[in-house]
Amino acid sequence: EADIYQTPRYLVIGTGKKITLECSQTMGHDKMYWYQQDPGMELHLIHYSYGVNSTEKGDLSSESTVSRIRTEHFPLTLESARPSHTSQYLCASSEFLGDQPQHFGDGTRLSIL
Amino acid sequence: AQKITQTQPGMFVQEKEAVTLDCTYDTSDPSYGLFWYKQPSSGEMIFLIYQGSYDQQNATEGRYSLNFQKARKSANLVISASQLGDSAMYFCAMREGGTGGFKTIFGAGTRLFVKA
Numbered sequence: 687e688a689d690i691y692q693t694p695r696y697l698v699i700g701t702g703k704k705i706t707l708e709c710s711q712t713m714g715h716d717k718m719y720w721y722q723q724d725p726g727m728e729l730h731l732i733h734y735s736y737g738v739n740s741t742e743k744g745d746l747s748s749e750s751t752v753s754r755i756r757t758e759h760f761p762l763t764l765e766s767a768r769p770s771h772t773s774q775y776l777c778a779s780s781e782f783l784g785d786q787p788q789h790f791g792d793g794t795r796l797s798i799l
Numbered sequence: 800a801q802k803i804t805q806t807q808p809g810m811f812v813q814e815k816e817a818v819t820l821d822c823t824y825d826t827s828d829p830s831y832g833l834f835w836y837k838q839p840s841s842g843e844m845i846f847l848i849y850q851g852s853y854d855q856q857n858a859t860e861g862r863y864s865l866n867f868q869k870a871r872k873s874a875n876l877v878i879s880a881s882q883l884g885d886s887a888m889y890f891c892a893m894r895e896g897g898t899g900g901f902k903t904i905f906g907a908g909t910r911l912f913v914k915a
Contacts, residue, residue: 719903726888729844729905745902774842785832785851788903790844 689713692777692791700799705764707794709777718760719788721776722746729776735760767798802826803893803906811912812881819866820876820909822891831895833874834903835865838888847889850874878911886913 690711699705711718716737721729721744731744735754749771750764760779764771774795778788804823812818824833835847850858850865858865866875878885891906 726908726910728907729890731902734902776842776844778844785849787834787836787846787849788844789846790836793842795842 690777690779690789690791692775692794694794695792696795696797698797698799699767701766701768703767705767705796707762707775707777707796709760709762709791710758711760711779711789712758713779713781713789714757715779715789716757716782717780718754719778719780720744720750720752720760720762721778722748723774723776723793725774733762767796769798772796772798802904803891805891805906805909807909808907809910809912811914812878812885813914814883815880817877817879818881818911820878820889820891820911822874822876822906824872824874824891824893826872826893826895828895831893833865833867834892834894835863835874835876836890836892836905837885838890838908840887844890848876881913883913883915886911 693708718735720733722732723729730746732746732748733752735741741752774793776793777791780788802825831852833850837845848858848860848863850867857867862879864877888908888910890908892903894903
């Protein structure tokens with residue numbers, strides 16, 4: 687079983703609030719990722735990290751930011767939430783070698799009112 | 800350009816029968832990996848099977864097998880003896896760029912419905 691945890695599982699919050707979505711993994715993986723996924727749709731990579739102090743933007747432009755101060759922790763922050771941010775956010779991690787699969791958390795379903 | 804194409808938005812299969820979910824990909828990189836993931840309605844992504852571009856044999860994992868046709872750039876997932884619990888979204892994904900490659904690109908997914 688993969689050990690990657692996301693909190694909160696669900697979040698309903700008003701416009702303009704600052705939000706931090708937490709993601710932690712206990713597998714010692716160097717690579718971590720954040721995806722945005724609308725219901726029943728494909729995943730879009732919004733951020734990734736090769737390791738500590740490494741963060742990169744993904745293919746889908748996002749107003750969110752990430753940090754990687756510790757190997758196991760990769761939080762995503764929205765400074766001012768808007769209704770357009772309503773979506774599911776999936777965190778994943780993987781070993782450095784590319785033939786290893788990504789392990790996903792259970793996701794955070796975010797609704798901005 | 801679409802790099803991963805899953806042409807079947809939805810598929811129905813009778814319980815205990817086999818089903819094939821299609822996936823075609825586009826890459827000029829000789830080194831790549833192909834993955835299939837399952838996403839139940841609860842939302843988590845579950846890794847099913849992996850095929851490397853240099854692998855000579857088709858990958859198999861229990862009831863899952865990958866029909867890898869390199870020249871045609873297809874990597875279809877075959878699920879044998881379908882079960883009701885197989886009802887879910889299935890995503891094909893590709894990682895380019897060798898073992899250090901990073902980005903994984905996902906297809907739009909196929910929703911599978913297993914009928915009792």
